[in-house]
Amino acid sequence: MTAIENRSVVLDPEEARRVRQQRLEKIGSWVLPLAIMVVAVWFWDRICVWNDIPKYILPRPGVVVQTLQDDAPLLFSSLLVTLKITFLSLALAILGGVGLAVLFAQSKWVEMSFFPFAVILQVTPIVAIFPLINIYVDNQTAKLLLCAWIVAFFPILSNTTLGLNSVDRNLRDLFRLNGATRWQELWHLRLPAAMPYFLGGLKIAGGLSLIGAVVAEFVAGTSGQASGLASRIIEAGYRLNAPRLFAALILISLTGIVIFLVLSLLSHLILRRWHESALKQEA
Amino acid sequence: MLQKVADRDDSGQRGTAPLLSFKGVGKVFSNGVTALDDVNLDVREGDFVSLLGPSGCGKSTALRLIARLSTPTSGQLEWRKALGDDCVGFVFQEPTLLPWASVFDNVWLPLRLRGVSRLKATPAVMEMLARVHLENFADAVPRELSGGMKMRVSIARAMVTKPRVLLMDEPFAALDEITRFKLNNDLLELWQQERFTAVFVTHSVFESVFLSSRIVVMAAKPGRVFRDMTVDAPYPRDEAFRTSSTYAELCRRTSDELSVAMDARVETRP
Known part of the structure; x- marks a missing residue:
């Protein structure tokens, strides 16, 4: 059986690194796309402003x-x-x-x-x-x-x-x-x-x-x-x-x-x- | 324990007419391969027969013929009396469980297909699970089990209909040795309790000697019966038997027969 008990064990550096990595990846999988999205929208806004694009062509x-x-x-x-x-x-x-x-x-x-x-x-x-x-x-x-x-x-x-x-x-x-x-x-x-x-x-x-x-x-x-x-x-x-x-x-x-x-x-x-x-x- | 052995001998004598006979059975596949050629073989009630041979000797084909999953090209299989379709249980090489169904539901399946409700089937299913020591895993799904446990479920499923004949097609080939030994012991125990007739396909000499009352050595190309050997060792057999000199001697003899059978294949080649 794969029933792994949750014991507080002392992890060696390699295992600790892996755990940290997994935690980071989990957060990253949400945060990264969101951050890119925010930057993209901000960029979109800036392009409109910088180029004085009228809103009937590209609205902010x-x-x-x-x-x-x-x-x-x-x-x-x-x-x-x-x-x-x-x-x-x-x-x-x-x-x-x-x-x-x-x-x-x-x-x-x-x-x-x-x-x-x-x-x-x-x-x-x-x-x-x-x-x-x-x-x-x-x-x-x-x-x-x-x-x-x-x-x-x-x-x-x-x-x-x-x-x-x-x-x-x-x-x-x-x-x-x-x-x-x-x-x-x-x-x-x-x-x-x-x-x-x-x-x-x-x-x-x-x-x-x-x-x-x-x-x-x-x-x-x-x-x-x-x-x-x-x-x-x-x-x-x-x-x-x-x-x-x-x-x-x-x-x-x-x-x-x-x-x-x-x-x-x-x-x-x-x-x-x-x-x-x-x-x-x-x- | 002695009583059990005596019982078995009794039943062996009582069933003088074989339960099942291969009479000149041949099977040729559409691609021209002759899987079986003129096989004559009697299986008596209460036997534990192993079909031993190299791959391609038609032992699995013979098993499928008994299970009526396939029909012979020539000759015929004769059953002692008209037995219903229910008389045969089959254990495949892989556990072959429904991956989406719980252990309970998997063992229930043969009864369910016969129209037995969950409620009515529960005692039989739970008893079978207890027999294979899985009563605490009724709600688990197959992927949560180890390979050996899956095989136990598979055996329980085959046994839940109380078949007269249990057919097994290299059921333990994919398991590690420790698990295989354990399951060998459990299978023999089950066989002695339930007193079914077992036909066991294997390519392991050691396994066949440990389990069988009879070993049918088969040769390949074309698949045929090469030697029919009786294993002269009393049941119950346990770990002591596995390490005994009798066992070693029987294994040596069987192994010799098997190598002759494999050479025979080379000689008969055109």
Whole structure:
């Protein structure tokens, strides 16, 4: 067992140095990126001041933050619209991706027959498909959803398929020996084994569904009350309202970061007890 | 202790018809490799049979045939009577545990697949865990265990359905010697308590002599039975047996047979 007791032992210089190093790295991993960020923002501010750049070209960070506050009602209602599309499409991507993967896992023939279609759907740029979707689908929300879904579902499908197929051969033999049904094998063996792969795909899909939602809105060119952040950006661009453009951009980035962090945390919580990727390095 | 030995002898005589017979069994893989050729072999009830041989002699293939994980190309395997699928337990070369499931859940698995609920399975699972001295680790996950402990879980899992035949495919090959000796002792103890029939694949002469009542020496290319030896040493066998001259002598003889078997392979080459 690796139950190392926490005793107050006298460390030799080498071990003491290692402990110090680890502590420094732990702090550094937070402080360094933050410090670089602060310096970058400060530099951005200085560039604006030193070069007398007008705010409709490059606003100072302070102005952007001010805009974020002033335009909050408008921006946040748009953010909600974008979030709705993002999460709905992510949910559909999970459903579709996992569902199709499970279907593929039932038979090599099904997988061989249909996987190429998924690849074609994936490699064709969504912007190029959109005019077609625009013709066939009337409902604005459905349009955007379909778009974001096409972008987001593939990593889940391909990762989950890989996971379902990479089960230890001996474990499959064990299930056969014990007379497991196809359903039992799927539920007790293949799905849990695919979990790390699925979560890896989910992390990618989370970001992609946001990108999909924004890109879809860009090409759809919606406007008016129920429009998302992408429309705000286009609008702000036309009006040379750079501060609002930056504010909207920051909101989108923050959303992406939050999605990534939440999915990383979810993945960690699910895998922490057993999967190598979630284990802390043991000295 | 003597009583136990007597019991075992009794059961050996009672089961005069073999529990399982290989009748001219051959297995050819699709790539043209002849894994087994005309194998005739009887396994009697209560036997501890070791299949000993160099790699490529088809011993693992023979085990998979018994487990019905594979079917023979020629000949057939005859069971004494129609035994259900439940009669066989299998221990793989690696522990082959579900990494996400606790030790308890891993041992529960064979019962769970047969529709036994957690509550109903608990006494059987806990008893098996106690048998392999892991009753305090029911909630641990495999990665928290040492290699030897994982193997114990694997054995407990194979035994939880009370199989008539326990098949083991070089289960201790990856363990260090101290752990292997310990597990050898524990396995024999379990065998004497549960009185199952054991078919044990190994490439270690010492291990096969220590454990078996019979050693089947196999030769490679094509895989076949070379010699069927009875190990004339009483059970229970313990550390004293391991250091005895009888043991050394038996090992020497088995080792000689094995080297002849390995030479035989060279001679039969075209």
